[in-house]
Amino acid sequence: MTTKSLIHRTLIACALGLFVAGSTANAAGKPKIGIAMPTVEGDWYSAVLYGAETEAEKLGYEVVVLDAGGFGHPEKQVDQISNLIVQQVKAILTDPIDPATLDGAVRTAHQTGIPVIGLGTPVISANIEPDAAATSSQCQLGELMADGAKRLLPNGGTIAALAGPPGAYWATERYACFVKSIAGAKIDIVAERNSEEDPATALSIANDLLQRFPKVSLFYAADDTYGVGAGRAIQQAGRCGAVQVLMAGFGKAAEDTMRGGCAQFVVAQRTVLIGRTASDLADKLARGETPASRLVEVPFLSITPDHVGEVPLADIRQPADWKP
Structure with a gap:
């Protein structure tokens, strides 16, 4: 038996033993739902967590939230899921x-009878059918961003890409489908950068790219963290409108950037609704019910400055005073 197999079997045995030993204690209090996030920083993560947490509480659950501290810590997320088990x-x-x-x-x-639900991204495990997921197709989002790029650059142009955190599934899938969808549109990507999700870092990178590629037409921003950073860099250079910004996500800072004329196209996920839907799926599975659909894809919104005031924010953004 390999060391890896031994560790895995030990984890199963411990989890099963503790599951049985603690069942009486748990029966006396509220049932728990666990949420394991890569991070709780940033508009998208706060909004999806708000939707999931408030819906689970409404359904009568105590919510345990664990934060891996960023996309550089996949092993910590594994440990946190084991902790929730x-x-x-x-x-x-x-x-x-x-x-x-x-x-x-x-x-x-699965061996302890706990369903695992994808919160924004499906959870795929070898030889195990996924329990459920509330998501929006990352590939479709990339394709919609490509549609936005074509609308903003009808005669072609150049793009500098702030492509997202290195190794993050959602960012990789989103960007790959974006690149594929702009092929043949006379749009060239002249620069591509990956970095952690931080507006200050995005601003610094965008500043550098503006200096290196002064004739760049458009910034692709993997989400609004990067989009806000790019918009601020363009604003500081006095070039809002001359250099356009295309981003995913519509947090408050992204809305302000668009209203200020420094962002021209946003593809927004209904992030709060994704969180609510995931908790609804979790509740049904926890009670032994079969959901009508195990994979619920929540539709996107494409936003331009012309209708920025018409966006249904309750589906997208947590209240301003709510903090994770």
Whole structure:
């Protein structure tokens, strides 16, 4: 037996033992739902967590939220999911840093009867059918961003890409489908950068790219963290409108950037609705019900400055005073 197999079997045994030993104690209090996030920083993560947490609480659950601290810590997310299994939660919601790394943890959850629900990104495990996911297709989002690029650059042009966190599944899939969809449109990508999700870092990178490529037409921003940074760099250079910004996500800072004329096209996920839907799926599975659909794809919104005031914000953004 390999060391890896031994560790995996030990984890299963411990989880099963603790599951049985603690069942009486849990029966006295509220049932728990666990949420394992790659990070709780940033508009998207706060909004999806708000939707999931408030819906789960409304359904009568105590919510346990664990934060891996960023996309550079997939092993920590695995450990946190294992921790939630030991806590005997009724279901686990997770936005996987890298779905492939969760294989062992998902198997353990299944063997202890705990469903694992994708929160924004499906959870894929080898030889195990996914329990459920509330998501929006990352590839479709990339394709819609490509449609936006074609609308903004009808005669062609150049793009500098702030492509997202290195190794993050959602960013890689989104960007790959964007690149594929602009092929043949006389649009050239002249620069591509990956970085952690931080507006200050995005601003610094965008400043550098503006200096290196002064004739760039458009910034692609993997989400609004990067889009806000790019918009601020363009604003500081006095070039809002001359250099355009295309981004995913519509947090408050992204809205302000668009209203200020420094962002021209946004593809927004209904992030709060994704979180609510994931908790609804978790509740049904925890109670032994079969959802009408195990994969619920929540539709996108394409936003331009012309109708920025018509956006249904309750589906997209948490209240201003809510903090994770």
